[in-house]
Amino acid sequence: MTSVTEEKDREVATTAEPTARRVFTFNDYMMFGAILLFGILGPILFPNYTFQIAVLWLMVLFAQTWDVMGGQMGYNSLGNIFFFGAGMYICAVTQIGLFTDVGAYTSPSDPGTFNFTPDQYYIGVAVGLVFAAIGSALLAAVLGWIVFGLRGPYFAIGTLGIALAAGELIGAWEWVGAGSGFPIPVYPGSGDGKSLFYYALCFGAAIATFLFLKWLYSTRFGLAINAIRDDEEKAEAMGIHTMRHKTAAWMISAFFLGISGGLFGNMTGFIEPLEVAFPVATFGIFMVAMALLGGKGTIWGPVLGAILFHILKEATWIYFLGWQWVALGVIIIINIVFFQQGIVGWLQERYPHWFGIEVEARSPGAKEAAE
Amino acid sequence: MSNLIEVRNVSKAFGGVVANDSISIDVPEGQITGLIGPNGSGKTTLFNSIVGYHPIDSGSIRFKGEEISNYKVQQIARLGMLRTFQQTRIYANMNCIDNMLISVPHRNATFFDMFKPYPHELYDKAESLLEFVGLYTKRKLPSGDLSFGQQKLLEFAMALMNEPEVLLLDEPTAGINPTLINGLIDRLKRANTEFGITLFVIEHNMRVIMNMADTIYCLAHGELLASGKPADIQNDQRVIDAYLGAH
Amino acid sequence: MLDNLNLLVIAPFLNVQLLLDGLFIGAIFALAAYGLALVWGVMNVKNLCQGEFVIMGGYFAWYIGDMGIHPMFAMPVAIVGMFAFGWATYKIMIARVVEKDMFTSLLATFGLAIVIQQGLNLAFGPEVQVADSGFPTRSFDLLGGSITVAEIKFYSFLICCFLATAVVAFMKLSRMGQAIRATAQDVRAAKVMGIDTEQVFAFTYALNAAICAAAGVLISMIWVIQPFYGITHSIRSFVIVTAAGFGNLAGVIMAALGLGVAEQYGGFVFGAEMQQVTVVGMLLLVLIWRQVQMSRYRQAVQ
Numbered sequence A: 001m002t003s004v005t006e007e008k009d010r011e012v013a014t015t016a017e018p019t020a021r022r023v024f025t026f027n028d029y030m031m032f033g034a035i036l037l038f039g040i041l042g043p044i045l046f047p048n049y050t051f052q053i054a055v056l057w058l059m060v061l062f063a064q065t066w067d068v069m070g071g072q073m074g075y076n077s078l079g080n081i082f083f084f085g086a087g088m089y090i091c092a093v094t095q096i097g098l099f100t101d102v103g104a105y106t107s108p109s110d111p112g113t114f115n116f117t118p119d120q121y122y123i124g125v126a127v128g129l130v131f132a133a134i135g136s137a138l139l140a141a142v143l144g145w146i147v148f149g150l151r152g153p154y155f156a157i158g159t160l161g162i163a164l165a166a167g168e169l170i171g172a173w174e175w176v177g178a179g180s181g182f183p184i185p186v187y188p189g190s191g192d193g194k195s196l197f198y199y200a201l202c203f204g205a206a207i208a209t210f211l212f213l214k215w216l217y218s219t220r221f222g223l224a225i226n227a228i229r230d231d232e233e234k235a236e237a238m239g240i241h242t243m244r245h246k247t248a249a250w251m252i253s254a255f256f257l258g259i260s261g262g263l264f265g266n267m268t269g270f271i272e273p274l275e276v277a278f279p280v281a282t283f284g285i286f287m288v289a290m291a292l293l294g295g296k297g298t299i300w301g302p303v304l305g306a307i308l309f310h311i312l313k314e315a316t317w318i319y320f321l322g323w324q325w326v327a328l329g330v331i332i333i334i335n336i337v338f339f340q341q342g343i344v345g346w347l348q349e350r351y352p353h354w355f356g357i358e359v360e361a362r363s364p365g366a367k368e369a370a371e
Numbered sequence B: 001m002s003n004l005i006e007v008r009n010v011s012k013a014f015g016g017v018v019a020n021d022s023i024s025i026d027v028p029e030g031q032i033t034g035l036i037g038p039n040g041s042g043k044t045t046l047f048n049s050i051v052g053y054h055p056i057d058s059g060s061i062r063f064k065g066e067e068i069s070n071y072k073v074q075q076i077a078r079l080g081m082l083r084t085f086q087q088t089r090i091y092a093n094m095n096c097i098d099n100m101l102i103s104v105p106h107r108n109a110t111f112f113d114m115f116k117p118y119p120h121e122l123y124d125k126a127e128s129l130l131e132f133v134g135l136y137t138k139r140k141l142p143s144g145d146l147s148f149g150q151q152k153l154l155e156f157a158m159a160l161m162n163e164p165e166v167l168l169l170d171e172p173t174a175g176i177n178p179t180l181i182n183g184l185i186d187r188l189k190r191a192n193t194e195f196g197i198t199l200f201v202i203e204h205n206m207r208v209i210m211n212m213a214d215t216i217y218c219l220a221h222g223e224l225l226a227s228g229k230p231a232d233i234q235n236d237q238r239v240i241d242a243y244l245g246a247h
Numbered sequence C: 001m002l003d004n005l006n007l008l009v010i011a012p013f014l015n016v017q018l019l020l021d022g023l024f025i026g027a028i029f030a031l032a033a034y035g036l037a038l039v040w041g042v043m044n045v046k047n048l049c050q051g052e053f054v055i056m057g058g059y060f061a062w063y064i065g066d067m068g069i070h071p072m073f074a075m076p077v078a079i080v081g082m083f084a085f086g087w088a089t090y091k092i093m094i095a096r097v098v099e100k101d102m103f104t105s106l107l108a109t110f111g112l113a114i115v116i117q118q119g120l121n122l123a124f125g126p127e128v129q130v131a132d133s134g135f136p137t138r139s140f141d142l143l144g145g146s147i148t149v150a151e152i153k154f155y156s157f158l159i160c161c162f163l164a165t166a167v168v169a170f171m172k173l174s175r176m177g178q179a180i181r182a183t184a185q186d187v188r189a190a191k192v193m194g195i196d197t198e199q200v201f202a203f204t205y206a207l208n209a210a211i212c213a214a215a216g217v218l219i220s221m222i223w224v225i226q227p228f229y230g231i232t233h234s235i236r237s238f239v240i241v242t243a244a245g246f247g248n249l250a251g252v253i254m255a256a257l258g259l260g261v262a263e264q265y266g267g268f269v270f271g272a273e274m275q276q277v278t279v280v281g282m283l284l285l286v287l288i289w290r291q292v293q294m295s296r297y298r299q300a301v302q
């Protein structure tokens, strides 16, 4: 009897699951459509909030890239903000350095005196973003070599240390304006034009990140980093190239974070190390909180978490003005202490079948079948 | 018939505890070799030394003639020597199929292989191996939801998925329902004969190991006490004393 | 930078000055680090708001000094106040993360750190503050130069020694101290033996906050405090505990004094703005060193 049901099961399985894992499901298309719609209509319907919505997309990117390491691979970094700042500085220095002397441009006595032509500006931004992405990824490879022998809390503290050190070191580096920072080349056009330009880039970067990760998790890579999360020693014992996967995962995070840093630097127009480029205690911790709020280790969790968190954040600004940072900290604590699995994680526990997760059938036949 | 694994005078101490004292063991290709001994006699420690889990204090370990005592766990695993754990280890948040898929051999994996999808054949292979160990109907369950015995079977199937040349099994029947043990013995033997995998098995269940192994080594207090055919070991007074003395 | 190095060679008395300052400040680091070692060892909580507790203690002293009372009198107030604060924090928050994985406690306490920083910023403003002890600074001649020692640094050193001895005696002699040490050995066994581990955890966490507060009072008098300076103190505690291990009081003291001296030298050689970098640099160095150490056993640092 057992073998008959198994035969049947097999047939069903082979017809229902024709190819390797599917990248997109119906739910994904729905969600994706909604986000696309909001992304395009957002700046049209709320033109005054273009900047805010652009930052929202960067937040989505933050949460997703943090989740590659923290959620999917089990390496909880507190210092991913480092790549944001690194990307910002690399992009800015490239934009300036292509056409004039960086040291002179950033000198605190008279910063930002060079006039960029529109062509120079756009070439600078394009090349700068490419360099920011690649440079950040390379930095991740180098740093990974230093910190990947650390696990759990040591990894978290070590990466936090890297981000803190970066802020301080840049703050002492005259050539990039040291602690007082420097202005970014000015956008050659109207303020509205600038917001739309960067809005499009931010939105594009978030979407590109999402699609890339969605694809990535459908390849062997996704399973391998999940294996490292569940039991790294076992993964090693099975011969998985753990170091290679860890390095690649961090480089991918850093690649997109580098782009986001380059974009954000240009959007704010002025960069300096502690508040803008390496804000460990704000953006740095937000990325973690957002991924946790939405549900770490899931594809939609970080996206939803980022959107919800951003709304909460804006709400605290409106309702707790003056106390907004305290309120935000309290929200983060409540999230971590009481609602750890996050929205999508909670849904997965309640309605596993929505996510294609099977649970033990409680029918009496199930036990026998196993034997 | 050559020896796949040759252990020579391997010693390993933890602080003052000498877990392995100058152990020499051969694992011949194509056979099933057993390793027995009372609790704490150093069996798992020897496994750990062989697969590179920790550095050894002295001695030499060769795999197909290649000195491996300085290699790391992953390198040794990629050479084709795999182990299962006494405290079963699987990827608990992933379902059984995924556990199997990620266990494919990584011997010749290039950098870009990381980003390839899994082909059809691997799904088929994963499913047929799960069927082989009797877990087919559970294939889509998160493996953490399986019982301890089922996890043990899954770990065995994962090891087979990796197509090793030699498989080191640390107490494969511990925690398995007695009525299923005969089936498991049968599967282990088939893994040996059909898939051509050399087995090196730690086992406390005498019936199982006597039934299965071609050669048996017995450890006691970190030292090699006796070795030989199952029948000889069964009647060896020193082995009997060691087991009785341990209780 | 080379100039400064050269200066150290031609003016040996500067070394004495740096050493002394390093030891004075390092003794205070040892207090906070010991507190961290305590909560880490007993309840496996990586307390990332360690530095914020220190800074809170410092504001007690500054506030009382501001009212015209000598800041030293803040010591008992800060210890009692922060003990209560630590107890409440444990009951409200930490109790719920003790059993969870380690990243949870790390992150939750980081969240608390942000709340405290921002709260202090709202209450006292972002200015750098010093609690003025009013003690004179003395100088004496040695090795061909004049060495200055503020008297308060010397007193603070004595207080550190006294507090450390008191805590150690408490751990050895009192019932609660023994219960804490038993729990650190094995929580389950302690429970079986009838120890109320919940109580022990709460007490340990509160004691840690109190120790930090005492350290903070001293810091505010011999150095400076500011709402956002806490994170560096947290990092210092982590450096010390990671270097020394948490079961090892002598190690913690040595590492703390070493860090104090290293920081003084770092600040002197590379410039004062590099003092923070020195701390974080030490953290990375210690972590790398631990990895090299563990890789000899083919293990990761965890």
Ligand SMILES: Nc1ncnc2c1ncn2[C@@H]1O[C@H](COP(=O)(O)OP(=O)(O)OP(=O)(O)O)[C@@H](O)[C@H]1O
Binding pocket: B014, B017, B018, B019, B037, B038, B039, B040, B041, B042, B043, B044, B045, B046, B086
């Ligand atoms: N990592 C370790 N650190 C310290 N001592 C260890 C370590 N691993 C093993 N030992 C000690 O080495 C000795 C041998 O242990 P081992 O696990 O090899 O025994 P075993 O033969 O596998 O026992 P069992 O049949 O119970 O599994 C024991 O005394 C054990 O306490």
Ligand SMILES: [Mg+2]
Binding pocket: B043, B044, B045, B086
């Ligand atoms: Mg064992």
